[in-house]
Amino acid sequence: MSLINWIFDIYQHGRIDRAEKESQAVRQELAQMRASASAGTAGAPHGDRVAGELALSIKTLQRMMVQKGLCTAEEFKTLLDEVDVEDGQRDGRAPI
Numbered sequence: 001m002s003l004i005n006w007i008f009d010i011y012q013h014g015r016i017d018r019a020e021k022e023s024q025a026v027r028q029e030l031a032q033m034r035a036s037a038s039a040g041t042a043g044a045p046h047g048d049r050v051a052g053e054l055a056l057s058i059k060t061l062q063r064m065m066v067q068k069g070l071c072t073a074e075e076f077k078t079l080l081d082e083v084d085v086e087d088g089q090r091d092g093r094a095p096i
Contacts, residue, residue, distance in 0.1 A: 033046070066073050087095050 062073075062076055065071050065076065071079075081090070083094070084090055084092060
């Protein structure tokens with residue numbers, strides 16, 4: 001085995017070790033989320049954070065579309081209402 005192959009093998013093994021550690025960390029986080037969901041908390045703090053980030057992103061996109069003249073606020077609201085009823089319910093939500 002040449003020196004270059006040996007160095008490459010060490011490098012690859014290092015990457016594999018890091019990937020295994022990251023994988024284990026993700027599995028632990030998933031197990032914790034499942035445990036909290038079965039305990040009734042359903043990962044509320046994490047879910048609230050994600051929902052807040054999504055809401056901020058959508059508000060930003062809507063405002064940018066209106067400011068750039070791609071649509072009016074009324075056109076956005078009209079289309080939002082149309083999309084809302086596509087699942088058969090006018091509830092202000094979309095199925096996940």
